[in-house]
Amino acid sequence: MMTYNTEVTEMANKLDYIENQSRRNNLIFDGIKDDRKETWEQSETKVKEVLRNKLRLNTDNIEIERAHRNGKPGDRPRPIVVKLLRYKDKQNILRQAKMLKGTQIFINEDFSDKIRQKRKDLQPALRAARERGQVAYIRFDKLVISDRRTDN
Template sequence: MEEIMIALKNIQKELDEQKSEIRKSADKVTERVTQNINKILEEKFLKLQDQHDKLKEKVENQEKRIYFLEKQARQRNVVFFGIEEKESSYDNLQNNIVSFIKKYFNTDIELRDIQEVRRVGKKGDRPRPIIVIFSTLGIKINIMKNKGLLKDTQYYLKEDYPLQVLKKRRELLEQAKIEKEKGNDVRIKYDKLVILKSNNKRSLPTSPENTLTAECQSKNNTNTQAHKKNRTQKSNKPVQRSNSLSEGGIKPSMLNFLVNKNINNTTTEQKNDEKTSSI
């Protein structure tokens, strides 16, 4: 009976060892499968990432090209605002624009100088703006140079910017206000903010830092003025004249030099007298 129990225990022990080995082998297989799966997924992810980067670069290049083409397409455009909306046809609108430019800009312009005109936006109470495409860039430049002639009228004109540039210019307006508050003369040219010069005459916005700086400057100015005042008072004191000089007062530096020279001579004579007496 005991032998049977011992045999059963041995069998149970062997079964337990086999179970543990099976579990270990199963864990190893699972680990290897997981590593292989991760490796395959990582390779696929890298390929997808590479494709994504290439597509992103292509999209960016395409956006740049579209932006450049749109900029070139709008290069000869001018947007007119405030012109009454009374035209009944395209020809009528074109003739109105030619008459308007001749009247306010004193420019000899003809229908052949205009490539296209069109109103933009929804029709409402106010007249819609008119986009005018000129046949040459030179005509557009001359018109933009003389836009100040519309200063005292209800009309005005602007560049025809792409939507991206308009958005960028709105963002730059806030930055331009900050620079103007600092006293800088700024201009927005297309989609960039240009600081022309610094205007020191304008007062800076008040702040604790500016107040402390102003107090320090005033103290320095006061100390400087007091120092200058003391110097002028010292220079106004009467200067002793020497009989050996016929004209003019002796400068303080000359007085010091003479006094030091006399003292040195006196001490030298005293030393010589002492030596003589000792002999």
Template sequence: MESLETSITNKINKNIEEKFFSLKTDVENLNQEQVEQDKRLDFVEKQLRIRNLIIFGVKEEEKSYKELETLLIGIIKGNLEIDLSEMEIEFVKRIGKPNHEKTRPILFAVTTLGKKIDILKNKKKLIGTNSYIKEDYPKKIQEIRRSLQPLLEHELEQGNRAVIKYDKLVIIGKNTQKRQLSQSPCLEKDGNVEHTQELPKEPKSKKTKSSEQQRSITYYGSTKPKTPTHSIKTTNTPTTSSPQNRNTATALPQNIKK
């Protein structure tokens, strides 16, 4: 009787363990799918904002969309000295509800990524005015960048060159050389912080034509590919400077006949 109860108990426990393992596997798969789904959504949101820019500190004097568009074009042309037409503006609007105590920023998008890059390159021309331009990041990225700001200030105080790129803090190191080194830097990642260590520059040496041709070829793997043997033809041409060579040359057909 006890053996029967033990057998039944073992079977029940085994079934429970199998179901639990199956449920655990399903939950892990769902979690992995959720992570991948979040990554896809983040990528889509990033692409939707890729040509967006935000201007802060512009007084709300417009009364219509047309006036706001004209105001934006005037800032880009007058202050940044960049040519911008109405056809190159995808949309423009104020962010948030109207507030008499606070000026709402202007969110706009341009039709090409190149135009956005030109605007960002010339945004320093707004220094001295009450306006400034920033990129349009998702809220999740804004929180990450806000948390990285104290680390950025600390690195700058230490004399390091550092910059926040999207959701990463890139630390290049101290600027002790006048010119950027040409070799690829060593990159170490630590969460949202990337440490870049510049390699020492090799001394200049005279380059021959053959060495320059070799530098233009990149080999992937541990060794260079060997020259295929079928593409190389070797020809043994006997010289006539000595009678020994003439004897060898005439004796060769006799060996073949044998």
């Protein structure tokens, strides 16, 4: 027989899983100039300009279901949440995101608050592993560390 607490925890985990599945094709674009009263179409156009001009991707085949700003206008540009039609497009964009190095634009995956917090908590261990010369990265909510391979 399940206890009440176990049942609630299990339901919370299932809910978090479903939320992350619904965000599976989403990316968050941070640092793109924000206009007050920006429409979804204007946000989509700005994202496509970044994809085309900065990442050198052909945007003709990349279908964006929706692109909208998140949060309240303030001092810094609000992030744009982009829901892509295809997961493959998301993967291609993330592969090219390294071309944004040196710009003020960042592209990240969209996760639930629970996963975002887990990833944030893993950051110090990630930095420490990289300082030790290890290959380290975060995949979903897990830290992956391996020794740097040397080619002789």
